[in-house]
Amino acid sequence: xxxxxxxxxxxxxxxxxxxxxxxxxxxxxxxxxxxxxxxxxxxxxxxxxxxxxxxxxxxxxxxxxxxxxxxxxxxxxxx
Amino acid sequence: xxxxxxxxxxxxxxxxxxxxxxxxxxxxxxxxxxxxxxxxxxxxxxxxxxxxxxxxxxxxxxxxxxxxxxxxxxxxxxxxxxxxxxxxxxxxxxxxxxxxxxxxxxxxxxxxxxxxxxxxxxxxxxxxxxxxxxxxxxxxxxxxxxxxxxxxxxxxxxxxxxxxxxxxxxxxxxxxxxxxxxxxxxxxxxxxxxxxxxxxxxxxxxxxxxxxxxxxxxxxxxxxxxxxxxxxxxxxxxxxxxxxxxxxxxxxxxxxxxxxxxxxxxxxxxxxxxxxxxxxxxxxxxxxxxxxxxxxxxxxxxxxxxxxxxxxxxxxxxxxxxxxxxxxxxxxxxxxxxxxxxxxxxxxxxxxxxxxxxxxxxxxxxxxxxxxxxxxxxxxxxxxxxxxxxxxxxxxxxxxxxxxxxxxxxxxxxxxxxxxxxxxxxxxxxxxxxxxxxxxxxxxxxxxxxx
Numbered sequence: 001x002x003x004x005x006x007x008x009x010x011x012x013x014x015x016x017x018x019x020x021x022x023x024x025x026x027x028x029x030x031x032x033x034x035x036x037x038x039x040x041x042x043x044x045x046x047x048x049x050x051x052x053x054x055x056x057x058x059x060x061x062x063x064x065x066x067x068x069x070x071x072x073x074x075x076x077x078x079x
Numbered sequence: 080x081x082x083x084x085x086x087x088x089x090x091x092x093x094x095x096x097x098x099x100x101x102x103x104x105x106x107x108x109x110x111x112x113x114x115x116x117x118x119x120x121x122x123x124x125x126x127x128x129x130x131x132x133x134x135x136x137x138x139x140x141x142x143x144x145x146x147x148x149x150x151x152x153x154x155x156x157x158x159x160x161x162x163x164x165x166x167x168x169x170x171x172x173x174x175x176x177x178x179x180x181x182x183x184x185x186x187x188x189x190x191x192x193x194x195x196x197x198x199x200x201x202x203x204x205x206x207x208x209x210x211x212x213x214x215x216x217x218x219x220x221x222x223x224x225x226x227x228x229x230x231x232x233x234x235x236x237x238x239x240x241x242x243x244x245x246x247x248x249x250x251x252x253x254x255x256x257x258x259x260x261x262x263x264x265x266x267x268x269x270x271x272x273x274x275x276x277x278x279x280x281x282x283x284x285x286x287x288x289x290x291x292x293x294x295x296x297x298x299x300x301x302x303x304x305x306x307x308x309x310x311x312x313x314x315x316x317x318x319x320x321x322x323x324x325x326x327x328x329x330x331x332x333x334x335x336x337x338x339x340x341x342x343x344x345x346x347x348x349x350x351x352x353x354x355x356x357x358x359x360x361x362x363x364x365x366x367x368x369x370x371x372x373x374x375x376x377x378x379x380x381x382x383x384x385x386x387x388x389x390x391x392x393x394x395x396x397x398x399x400x401x402x403x404x405x406x407x408x409x410x411x412x413x414x415x416x417x418x419x420x421x422x423x424x425x426x427x428x429x430x431x432x433x434x435x436x437x438x439x440x441x442x443x444x445x446x447x448x449x450x451x452x453x454x455x456x457x458x459x460x461x462x463x464x465x466x467x468x469x470x471x472x473x474x475x476x477x478x479x480x481x482x483x484x485x486x487x488x489x490x491x492x493x494x495x496x497x498x499x500x501x502x503x504x505x506x507x508x509x510x511x512x513x514x515x516x517x518x519x520x521x522x523x524x525x526x527x528x529x530x
Contacts, residue, residue, distance in 0.1 A: 018249035019185055020316035027319055028386060048117060049184065049316065052453035055464040 003029050009038030015070070016044065023049050030059060030075060039075040040064075046071050118180055120455035122193045122200075124522070126176025127448060129204050131518045133168025134441075135511035136208075137161045138484075140215060142504035146497040148488075152424055153290070155217035155278065162432065163214060167207045167229060170302050170436055173444060175199065175236050177309065180451065182240060182257065185312050186247035191239040203232035219278040226275040230268050237264050252328025256308025259336055263300025267293055291346035298431050299367070300339055303404075306439060307335065307374050314378055317394075317446050318385025323377035331377070334370035338363045360415040368408050375401055392478045396442030399482075403434025422492040429492065433485050441481065441514065445474055448521055456525035463524060470520035473513045480510025 003012045010033050014022035026041055027050075033039060041047070041061075054061055058078050066072035141148060144157025151158040175196075183190040210225025212218070241261055247254045270293035276283045283289065315322050341363035345356040378401070382390070410427040413420060420426070449465035456463045484507030491499035 018322065019187075020312060021322055023316060024319050024321065024386070031386065045187065048454060049450075052450050052465050055453060056466060 001025055006040075009040055009074075011040045011042065013042040015042060020049060022047055023053065026050060026075070027053055027057075030054070030057070035077045041073040041075060042066075043071040043073065044069065047073070117454060118190050118193050118196070120452070120525075122196050123176040123180040123451060124448075125197075125200055126172050126179075127444065128518060128522075129200070130169045130172040130176070130444075131511070131515045133164050133172060133207065134514060135508055136211070137164035137168060138504045138508040138511055140164055140211065142501060142508070143215065145500040145504060148500045149425060149492050149495045149497065150422055151428070155214055155219075155222075157215045160211040160215035162428070164207070164211050165432055165437060166297060166302070167210065170440055171229075171233070172203070172207070173440055174302065174305055175203065175233075177447065178236070178240055178305070181309065181312065181447075182243055185250055185253055186243055187249070188243045188246050191243065195235065195239065199232045199236050202228050202235075206232060217278075219275075219280075223275045223279050226271055230272060233264060233268060237261050250311075250322075250325075252323075252325050252332065253308050253311050255329060255332050256304050256311070259332060260301050260304040260308065263296045263304060263339070267296040267301050270296065285348070288347050292343055295339065295342050295346065298436060299335075302436055304332070304335060306436065307331070307370075310374070310378060313443060313447070314381050314397075315385070317387065317390060318382050319387045320381040320385030323381055327373055327377055331370045331373040334366045334373065338365075338367035338370060341366060357415060361412070364408055364412050364415065367411075371404055371408065375405070390446075392474060393442045393445035396438045396445070396478065396481070400435045400437075400439030400442060403430050403436075403438060407431040407435055422495065425492045426489070429485070429488055433488065438481065438485075441477075445469075445517075448518065452521050452525040468521050468524045470517050470524075473517040473520065477510045477513040477517065480506050480513060484510060 001013055001017070003010050005011070010029060012026060012029050014025050017025070022043060026039070026047070030039055051061060054075065059075055060078040061073045061075050064072050064074045138161070140157050141161035144151075144161060147156055148158045148161075153159070179191055179196050206225050206228025208225070209221055210229055213220070213222030213225050240257065244254055244257045244261070247257075270289045273283045273289045274286070274293060277286050277289075311323055311328055314320070341359050344350050345359045350356050350359050382388075382394070407427060407430040410423065410430055413423055414427060446465075449468045452468050453463055453465045456468065484503045487499055487503030487506060490496075491503055
């Protein structure tokens with residue numbers, strides 16, 4: 001999956017990927033975009049395994065509005 | 080891929096060799112409803128807690144049977160009790176907890192009902208304890224009662240796992256490993272009940288054949304295949320690597336199943352005694368070596384290509400476990416060829432259970448437990464990080480004790496010494512206490528109010 005950039009930050013669509021590939025792809029992006037960036041994740045389920053990994057590197061996640069069947073997360077550096 | 084419009088022409092981040100972000104402790108994270116799809120923390124953690132307790136009891140049981148251990152060749156007594164406290168108490172207990180929580184994540188199916196899992200724990204935990212006491216004393220009625228409870232608990236858990244595997248989406252390699260492990264579980268439980276029946280004096284045909292099948296399908300079948308399969312989830316997850324090629328996973332499990340079948344045929348008497356049986360067993364070991372070699376190659380590739388290179392002592396234990404798996408096949412070949420080495424059966428058992436399965440599991444648990452606790456820990460917007468939950472001094476002490484205990488057990492076999500065995504059990508028990516301390520501190524930190 002190829003990340004792309006919009007005005008609200010970097011986007012990555014990991015829908016349909018088997019675990020742990022969404023986790024790996026999201027963290028790979030987070031590790032490369034820099035602390036000031038925002039990452040928007042398009043997922044088909046709540047990525048439970050992602051949250052401890054984000055906490056470990058000082059990032060945070062919050063759910064944002066999305067269409068039916070999608071879980072959309074906004075990842076930012078924790079204050 | 081989403082069709083979301085945007086600046087797709089923008090320069091994408093590099094994906095080949097990503098930079099490593101600094102690890103910062105105590106950072107907050109919003110769990111975003113993650114808890115809704117998890118089992119209650121008390122369910123998997125009670126299985127892991129019981130495993131930690133049985134780990135200590137296993138070393139104590141071995142201490143009681145220290146004089147029999149170096150040349151242990153089967154039969155009731157405390158070495159057999161210690162063996163089953165490890166296989167059922169530590170390995171089986173952890174498999175139930177990990178399978179219940181991790182398999183639904185992999186198969187993308189709902190987690191099993193927590194009340195049924197709780198009932199399994201209440202049946203299985205005393206069942207293992209009674210079984211071990213029955214083996215140690217020995218008391219065949221206690222042994223049989225424990226075996227019945229353990230069998231009922233494992234059959235129920237196996238049914239839950241099978242229901243989960245039926246609707247699995249994707250990950251065919253992991254799913255096939257799961258099915259093969261469940262089949263091996265049925266074989267080992269059937270053989271276990273038959274063996275328990277013989278201790279009660281019931282007529283059970285072919286005790287030697289049953290024992291051979293049990294010894295084959297418990298470590299290499301059920302626990303082995305489950306370990307290999309779950310590694311295809313856990314190793315890429317912890318190393319942050321791509322999933323190993325599905326075709327290679329399927330080739331490996333195909334070879335492993337062929338090895339089990341080829342080894343079972345002579346054990347069950349389907350192959351005439353003599354050279355033909357030796358040929359079948361060597362063929363089985365060849366298939367097993369192929370399966371293990373392919374699996375380890377995939378694991379090494381994942382570790383080398385992963386974003387997280389420093390996996391610490393936990394993965395040193397995992398690597399030691401893999402070495403033990405390979406060594407067990409070499410020792411099995413020596414057994415098949417009847418090479419006259421004193422204590423060869425004990426060397427084989429130590430390599431298979433102590434070095435491979437126990438080291439592998441303890442290494443994985445050191446990563447799984449803080450990760451799982453972090454998912455459940457804290458409240459509101461702040462949750463603990465896995466590293467903040469880990470009491471590292473206890474793990475450092477456990478690591479040294481575990482390796483020293485295994486080394487001393489090997490020395491005890493070489494020297495045929497009960498005293499060295501006793502020293503090994505003292506060191507092993509100290510390590511088990513340290514692991515228990517790590518677990519207890521984890522629970523306390525998980526429940527502590529977060530900032």
